[in-house]
Amino acid sequence: MMQAVTSLPDIFLQMREAGEFVDINLVFGEQRVSCHKVILAGTCDYFHRMFLSDMLESTAKEVTMKDISASTGVSLVHFLYTGRINITSQNAQDLLAASEMLLLGSLKQKVEEFLRSNTDSMNCLSTLSLARLYDMKTLMEDAKKFLHEHMREVTDSEEMHLLQEDDLIETLEANASQEHKFCFIQKWIRSADARTDRFDDLVQHEILKEKCGSVLTIKFNIGNRCRSPQFSVGGGISKGTASAVCYSYDVHDNKWNELPPMFTARNQHSSIFYNNHLYIVGGINSNTILDSAEELDMESLRWSRLPPLPHPVCQTCLAIVSDNLQVFGGIQSKSTWIDDVWEFDLNERVWQQRAPMPEGCEGGAAVCLDDHVYIVGGKNRTCAQFNPSQDTWTSLQRPQFTHRFGPALVWNKNIIIFGGEENKTIEKYSPSTDTWSEWMLKMPTKGGMRFVVKI
Template sequence: MYQEDCALPDTFLQMREAEVLVDVTLIFDHWHVKCHKVILAGMTKFFHSMFVVDMLERNSNEVVMSSIKASTGKLLIDYMYGATIEFTPKNAQDLFIASDMLMLDNLKNRVVDYLCEKADYTNCVSILNLARFHKVDLLAERAKLVLLDYVEEVDEQELDLLKEDDLIDILTTTANYYHEDSFRLVQRWAKSGEKRSNRFCPLMDYVRLKQCRKEFIENVIAADPRMLEGLCYRRLQEVRNTVPPEQFVVGDDDGNMWMCSVGSEQWQLMRRPPARYELCSACIFPLGFIISGGLYDNVYQTHCHAYHAKYNRWDKLPPMTNPRSNHASVYHNNCLYIIGGVDGEYAYVKSFEALDMRTLQWMDLAPTPIRLRDPIVVVESDHIFVLGGYLECDYTPCSRDVCEYFDSKWEVKACSMPEDCDAGAAVCFDKHIYVVGGRNETCMRINPLLDQTWVDLDRPQFNHFYGPALVWDDKIIVCGGDDVDAIEEYSPQDDSWSIWKLKMPKKGCMRFALRIALPL
């Protein structure tokens, strides 16, 4: 019945502005505007009830809109006369409240969509409170997710607005995948006011500490002094004594993947993701691991899938902007970074892009200084380092450059590697980068943010050509390679190597080796 979205002829707006046949004045704060009752009543049930049903304002020439600001009222009157409203962070919440009051449902839904899109660490709690009061579940859920995603960046003033009942609701309904962020949220909330400080321990009842990573438990949870007192300390000890089951996952050039339970010597072939991934890349993320790109049937791929360890399930992610294989990937600060590789024309690329896992939006970032195939990538103290890889030329030499990405800029460091790392690997351990394996049986380390001097170390026994590496219980593990199925373990404390009893599931070039924890 109500024609909220109809396109009125410009004549009606001109008549209103010229005050022709107007018969009612709306008062918003200090602003008076003359309108036509018939147009207002035809646009929304609110004014229809006011002017058609026997209400007090029916025969009145003035109506005071005391709950709506003048700036908001002007936008709404123009909207009902056919104008387009441009939403901004400053007007959106007021427009939401006013459109709800005036029963402008289409406008209200558009504002909800806008607020969902624009929710961030500066407004997420305000939006949550707004959604709660007006019972808009979609907006409330979005605000809760944003709060958890940006828990360390949320403004103090915003956090002050978060009520304990809403905090508990977030912890119990939204935080299934946000165990560590849930702890950080309680940490910050309990510090945001004197009256909240004694609520820290009771709120731990709603945080699933057992599903946090071991490193997070020791480096963050146990580092909070409040966790060393009374009931909180007993919870901490229980968590420390509960070791979540872990899996060792490896993948080869052909897209095959195997999983082995820690403590077992039995490899099991994993179910592949829906897309085929050969010459792909994979990296760990909090819920499992992410696999991206690759080459299949001579077509370079953009596919990305996330493996959720808890449910043994593959979930599709938005495809990469650029198809590629032989690239590197790393997960850091809620983003999946994709670096280098080979594109659809078999050209080595400088392309550097990132998928924000909070918004599922891809971003093009500053290109790398060098075109590289199979670059080696690690993260140390928020700095992304690219080492080695193959240069684009006829005889495909190895790069020895060390490139650093920090503060949205790339820099080629002066500390180039002293030797080739031909199809080797690298890990970060104790603030050092260790480059290991490869055709040359490399083992060397550097502190890239301090002395920038390479130190030559004891070398592995085997030639781990395309053998990936990872950190495992304060040791560095190098896994198989082109013609070897041995797993070697390096001890940084003793500068010595040993060989695992467990062997790789096959000899051959491997794309990745990962250690994932299965949530309890």
């Protein structure tokens, strides 16, 4: 089998161009190219077999080459006569298709070498697709390596819709930059309409573990562009003492920035992000439960004190609906979990008491959906809906598993709750049917992971 096209004496090309001794025309669209059968058969397995067969083309004076454009056809004939060809980003895919059709392994190799040397962040994913389509293993390895090493640049390309889910997962697992994974997944999800349902099986890549009782707030945008994701970390325990230190991590700049410290050092506090402000509520300092609350303006980077809470509290659940900060339950004293609900008007700057929860929720989570707040999970498998406008509670179907200190979020009008201190189960709650279902996907480990995600 012929695999290499070697350079023929230039005289054969000159004879073809002069029309001397040509005995067949190859038709590429509207373009007719005169050739010598012996040259075609001697340099290309496809034509060698054609001219030796009983096919009509073996004796025909003209052969129509379907699916090959005129420009590609002219380049192919030049390659068969000279062994030389001009490969560009524009014609590489057409040449690959033609090399497969005409059994031209040498041409396929030349195109693969060109693609390997010209892979960049703007064509990496299309190159990977071509490598898989035409079974070019070396090119596939190179493209995947480039993807893993330039994950951030590829995120900004217009080719994200070409990335297959298996390649996405492989890239996330290979890339050690945890802070970039959220933006990468978001870009992949919104790059094609049919991908939103795949979040269920990818969400474990968006979980960051809380350390030392500090509170982690993650701000994201899943709209048309992924805009400056930031991580804000504040408080916690440092060398056995409550801390007031705060930091933010800017994904695009790839660096941590120190923020002004809180007025009061604290741990086991709660936080929530709203309208470019970070709110900190309650917590513990030197074994004393706090009634203080603070807010940080992320533009001016100035902290301000809110009026004190009506009573000290830590490990509470927070939600914000219609410019009202709501504080649900928590620990008031001696590890007693309360069912109190307090609301702070962010405009009027005053606290007022709301209807208590149906039950105390030890280690539960709060999420907002359609101007209602849902308290879910916890030690007692709570699921209750609060209607702020009516100041009423509705008890709902309980989760199947205990999710003490398991985080929760809203996705596609459903509530997702993740693991907890005692299990790795992930459950989905459908408010429209008041039912829970278990995911096949599990958390990577048990533990009180916490996060706040703004999507």
